[in-house]
Amino acid sequence: MRRDYTTIATDVLIIGAGAAGLRAAVEAGRKGVKVIILNKASFPSGSSNISGGNMQASFGWVAGDTKENHFRDTVLSSKYLCDQSLVEILVEEAAQRIFDLEEFGVLFSRTTPDRYAQTMGGGFTVPRSVMVGGRCDDVLRVLYKTATGYGARMYEQVMATDLLRNQDGAVIGATAIDIVTGNFMFFKARSTILANGPCGRLFKITANTRSATGDGFAMAYRCGAKLVNMEFMLFLPLGFIYPEFMKGVVLGELSSFGENTKALNVLGERFMQKYAPETMEKSTRDISSRASYLEIMEGRGTPSGGIIIDNSMNNLKESENGPVRNVSYYRIIRDCLGGDTANMKDLLEATPTALYCLGGIKINKRCETSVPGLYAAGEAEANLHGANRLAGNSVIETQVFGTRAGYYAADYAAGVTTPTPDPVELINHEYEQSRSAFDGRSGFKPIQLKKEIQDIMWNKVGIVRNGEGLIAAIRELEGIRQDKMPALYLSSASKRYNYEWVEAMEVDNMITVTEIMSRCALMRQESRGAHYRSDFSETDNANGLYESMTLNQNGTVQLSKEPLNTSKMIPEDAGPDG
Amino acid sequence: MVKEITVSIFRYDPESDKHPSYQTYSVPSKERMLVGDVLEYIHENLDGSLAYRWECRMRLCGGCTILINGKPGLICREQAEPSMTLEPLPFLPIVRDLVVDRKSLLDKIYSVPPLTRQKSPVRLPEPIAHEVILGLRVPRQCVQCLACVAVCPATEVLTADLFLPPKLIQIAGFAIDDRDTVDRVQESEESNLFDCACCHACEEVCPHEINISEKVITALRNKTYEHGIGRGGRYIKAFYDTLQAKGKVNASGILLRSQGYLRAIMKAPQGIRLIARGKFVSPFGKPIPDIEDIRTIIGPTEQEK
Numbered sequence: 001m002r003r004d005y006t007t008i009a010t011d012v013l014i015i016g017a018g019a020a021g022l023r024a025a026v027e028a029g030r031k032g033v034k035v036i037i038l039n040k041a042s043f044p045s046g047s048s049n050i051s052g053g054n055m056q057a058s059f060g061w062v063a064g065d066t067k068e069n070h071f072r073d074t075v076l077s078s079k080y081l082c083d084q085s086l087v088e089i090l091v092e093e094a095a096q097r098i099f100d101l102e103e104f105g106v107l108f109s110r111t112t113p114d115r116y117a118q119t120m121g122g123g124f125t126v127p128r129s130v131m132v133g134g135r136c137d138d139v140l141r142v143l144y145k146t147a148t149g150y151g152a153r154m155y156e157q158v159m160a161t162d163l164l165r166n167q168d169g170a171v172i173g174a175t176a177i178d179i180v181t182g183n184f185m186f187f188k189a190r191s192t193i194l195a196n197g198p199c200g201r202l203f204k205i206t207a208n209t210r211s212a213t214g215d216g217f218a219m220a221y222r223c224g225a226k227l228v229n230m231e232f233m234l235f236l237p238l239g240f241i242y243p244e245f246m247k248g249v250v251l252g253e254l255s256s257f258g259e260n261t262k263a264l265n266v267l268g269e270r271f272m273q274k275y276a277p278e279t280m281e282k283s284t285r286d287i288s289s290r291a292s293y294l295e296i297m298e299g300r301g302t303p304s305g306g307i308i309i310d311n312s313m314n315n316l317k318e319s320e321n322g323p324v325r326n327v328s329y330y331r332i333i334r335d336c337l338g339g340d341t342a343n344m345k346d347l348l349e350a351t352p353t354a355l356y357c358l359g360g361i362k363i364n365k366r367c368e369t370s371v372p373g374l375y376a377a378g379e380a381e382a383n384l385h386g387a388n389r390l391a392g393n394s395v396i397e398t399q400v401f402g403t404r405a406g407y408y409a410a411d412y413a414a415g416v417t418t419p420t421p422d423p424v425e426l427i428n429h430e431y432e433q434s435r436s437a438f439d440g441r442s443g444f445k446p447i448q449l450k451k452e453i454q455d456i457m458w459n460k461v462g463i464v465r466n467g468e469g470l471i472a473a474i475r476e477l478e479g480i481r482q483d484k485m486p487a488l489y490l491s492s493a494s495k496r497y498n499y500e501w502v503e504a505m506e507v508d509n510m511i512t513v514t515e516i517m518s519r520c521a522l523m524r525q526e527s528r529g530a531h532y533r534s535d536f537s538e539t540d541n542a543n544g545l546y547e548s549m550t551l552n553q554n555g556t557v558q559l560s561k562e563p564l565n566t567s568k569m570i571p572e573d574a575g576p577d578g
Numbered sequence: 579m580v581k582e583i584t585v586s587i588f589r590y591d592p593e594s595d596k597h598p599s600y601q602t603y604s605v606p607s608k609e610r611m612l613v614g615d616v617l618e619y620i621h622e623n624l625d626g627s628l629a630y631r632w633e634c635r636m637r638l639c640g641g642c643t644i645l646i647n648g649k650p651g652l653i654c655r656e657q658a659e660p661s662m663t664l665e666p667l668p669f670l671p672i673v674r675d676l677v678v679d680r681k682s683l684l685d686k687i688y689s690v691p692p693l694t695r696q697k698s699p700v701r702l703p704e705p706i707a708h709e710v711i712l713g714l715r716v717p718r719q720c721v722q723c724l725a726c727v728a729v730c731p732a733t734e735v736l737t738a739d740l741f742l743p744p745k746l747i748q749i750a751g752f753a754i755d756d757r758d759t760v761d762r763v764q765e766s767e768e769s770n771l772f773d774c775a776c777c778h779a780c781e782e783v784c785p786h787e788i789n790i791s792e793k794v795i796t797a798l799r800n801k802t803y804e805h806g807i808g809r810g811g812r813y814i815k816a817f818y819d820t821l822q823a824k825g826k827v828n829a830s831g832i833l834l835r836s837q838g839y840l841r842a843i844m845k846a847p848q849g850i851r852l853i854a855r856g857k858f859v860s861p862f863g864k865p866i867p868d869i870e871d872i873r874t875i876i877g878p879t880e881q882e883k
């Protein structure tokens with residue numbers, strides 16, 4: 001029996017309306033194919049919308065600003081764990097993609113009328129990041145208008161639940177739930193692009209938005225696409241600690257307030273002394289995140305579970321925005337924590353926070369995944385950044401690889417000529433699956449399991465990991481999957497904007513991705529970039545220079561160590577961590 | 579003793595409920611609580627069936643706006659109060675509880691055409707003056723949260739042919755851009771630019787503190803005046819003629835003083851509604867080329883007295 005669903009056919013289906021998905025929509029739309037974009041949240045959303053909008057590109061305007069330097073900085077920052085063939089593309093195409101955005105109508109900040117302002121970041125040889133006044137939301141609106149101008153159509157508040165494949169194993173679209181009406185939909189597509197961004201919501205404390213539960217990684221894994229480097233998660237040292245609702249929202253970086261910022265534990269000690277006596281508060285963000293995390297985990301955090309930022313020694317200029325350069329941040333701090341805190345007269349409490357998923361769906365230069373008909377772009381894809389990412393290399397990644405994904409997915413779609421009948425069996429199965437949450441009557445609410453998962457990940461698969469903890473985490477996650485997930489129930493039978501229902505589907509994805517992350521972290525017996533093992537605290541170039549690969553073998557996670565693409569720079573001088 | 583927040587929340591599922599109702603919850607109060615905290619507490623501990631929306635927590639998605647004690651606000655921005663009534667934004671179809679369907683308004687707002695050049699730029703970066711960028715930046719901070727729409731008296735006055743501050747804000751995001759070839763003057767007039775009463779109510783609720791009456795409305799009006807007395811002026815003159823015919827010139831000044839009064843007008847007949855529009859006469863930005871013509875027609879404005 002055919003279940004009650006709507007089929008909508010398109011040439012290219014894009015899942016996720018962040019900067020990557022929208023850029024792909026522009027490019028595919030330009031090629032004249034029909035494009036549909038699904039977005040779980042209401043538009044605009046995702047990391048792109050809240051990002052600082054720094055985008056690295058080499059324009060060669062200042063001495064030393066070369067593509068080679070951009071390449072080198074990126075590879076060094078990755079601790080040699082990136083795919084250098086992708087980095088080559090990034091540095092080659094970045095400037096052109098910035099010009100595209102300007103053509104679409106983005107207003108880049110300038111130093112002179114015809115030169116973009118470019119800022120510095122940790123690990124840059126020269127200032128290289130352009131920006132849009134410190135925000136990125138306008139970039140999304142400009143891209144949205146451009147994409148719809150080329151005929152792309154967006155379905156917002158529609159959550160993709162799974163990818164479907166035909167007998168040949170090629171992806172033929174996705175099933176989805178319209179969160180507003182609860183309707184079940186099948187988006188039939190000749191090619192599909194996963195652009196659903198990050199997965200910070202796997203962790204208790206994150207800067208990511210509500211929709212960042214890693215659905216794309218889980219969907220890709222389920223349909224047989226390879227994931228790489230999933231053990232690498234990037235954290236920032238300073239996020240809000242309260243109000244609870246704001247927990248994890250970015251406050252800034254230790255170096256962003258001034259020269260004399262002091263980071264203190266509850267005993268008043270400048271704890272960076274222990275971890276990085278030379279660089280102290282000016283250390284890179286992985287090192288300062290790790291230090292703060294350890295202080296908190298070892299009981300030297302504040303009662304609210306944070307560290308203390310003291311800016312009183314900074315000679316702060318009084319200005320309209322206070323010392324916080326970014327006026328939006330200033331206002332949020334002012335309204336949540338008070339004017340004196342925003343002006344850095346009061347001490348600031350902060351916690352490290354999960355920011356960015358360095359791992360992701362394995363792509364080649366054409367953004368093809370290992371499954372035919374499936375493409376990936378943006379934060380969903382990997383491996384551009386290896387073990388650590390330079391600031392400002394990610395929004396530009398969405399542009400460079402979004403463009404490529406759109407271009408090649410449109411080409412592929414044009415080549416698919418045989419009509420695909422609805423795979424009714426598969427759709428029915430998905431339909432039942434998605435509604436099964438409504439059958440439960442008692443047990444666990446999705447939010448309870450979500451919180452359990454987030455706690456496990458934060459405590460055991462977080463900024464500092466060790467073998468014992470990782471094994472425990474895998475066991476606990478397994479327990480949730482086996483014992484608790486079948487006992488899910490929802491408070492309301494309504495299908496209309498029932499976020500518990502959305503969360504039930506998210507929990508399923510979260511369990512899949514967290515298990516993969518924990519297993520990869522267990523496999524990597526060394527410390528490198530964002531991945532730190534207290535039981536293997538050294539970087540091990542003899543054994544660690546591999547790309548960790550995850551594949552779904554009939555429902556079980558299969559891991560392997562794959563050789564790295566080191567076409568241009570050989571990791572002989574891959575120095576110690578730092 | 580734990581202090582409690584008492585919150586009464588609008589509940590309605592259009593598929594199953596005949597009428598909306600209000601449900602009261604008690605939430606333990608903490609230091610530094612946002613409205614979002616109260617809703618999350620309810621979701622996690624008291625009632626998972628309550629529908630509300632959020633995404634970014636940074637005032638950037640615009641999706642979390644509701645009415646908090648009758649005033650539009652973002653749940654990621656407004657502080658919780660000991661006693662609160664939470665309701666969905668008015669004038670939009672209700673999806674469920676606090677979630678409304680914003681599509682009809684967002685489509686109108688996004689219908690503003692993007693930057694449209696004569697031809698593709700040959701040289702990039704295109705030269706743009708810093709001041710122009712700064713000027714365009716202000717309206718481009720709007721996140722379409724619709725808080726201003728919910729307080730704007732002019733929006734309420736005209737329902738058929740909607741006056742939407744965020745739509746004009748979108749237009750203002752291109753208006754002073756020399757590269758742009760779209761007739762933004764016509765566009766803003768068609769979007770009822772002259773309906774704004776410059777009452778500043780929108781600015782009080784805007785999460786990005788956009789100075790709408792000055793940076794958007796006045797900027798756009800100035801732009802229309804660049805076309806001589808032009809369309810804007812003709813509009814004013816027509817309005818004046820109407821007033822004179824009805825002999826209510828003085829009344830308009832009084833009417834326009836308070837937003838409360840304006841709200842009362844919203845249900846009044848057409849003739850009085852037109853008077854409400856009269857407030858547009860006063861907030862001239864820079865003097866327009868034909869200002870004297872208008873001044874002699876209308877007489878001194880409120881502000882000048």
Ligand SMILES: Cc1cc2nc3c(=O)[nH]c(=O)nc-3n(C[C@H](O)[C@H](O)[C@H](O)COP(=O)(O)OP(=O)(O)OC[C@H]3O[C@@H](n4cnc5c(N)ncnc54)[C@H](O)[C@@H]3O)c2cc1C
Nearest residue numbers: 016018020040046047048051052054160197378379394395
């Ligand atoms: C606070 C913050 C600041 C940052 N600042 C910078 C910076 O200055 N420079 C830089 O380079 N990088 C920065 N980053 C990182 C960068 O912003 C992101 O990596 C990038 O924007 C990701 O873009 P994306 O399009 O891949 O994903 P996103 O922008 O996250 O978009 C993904 C979209 O997919 C949707 N989605 C998710 N699941 C589903 C589903 N199942 N079905 C349908 N849709 C779904 C989501 O709703 C979301 O809108 C920052 C990140 C954060 C969090």
Ligand code: SF4
Nearest residue numbers: 730774775777778780
């Ligand atoms: S100033 Fe204008 S736009 Fe703002 S609320 Fe008043 S009438 Fe509406």
Ligand code: SF4
Nearest residue numbers: 720721723724726784
């Ligand atoms: S102007 Fe301000 S209040 Fe109005 S929609 Fe934009 S951001 Fe919201």
Ligand code: FES
Nearest residue numbers: 634635639640654
């Ligand atoms: S959650 Fe996005 S504006 Fe409030």
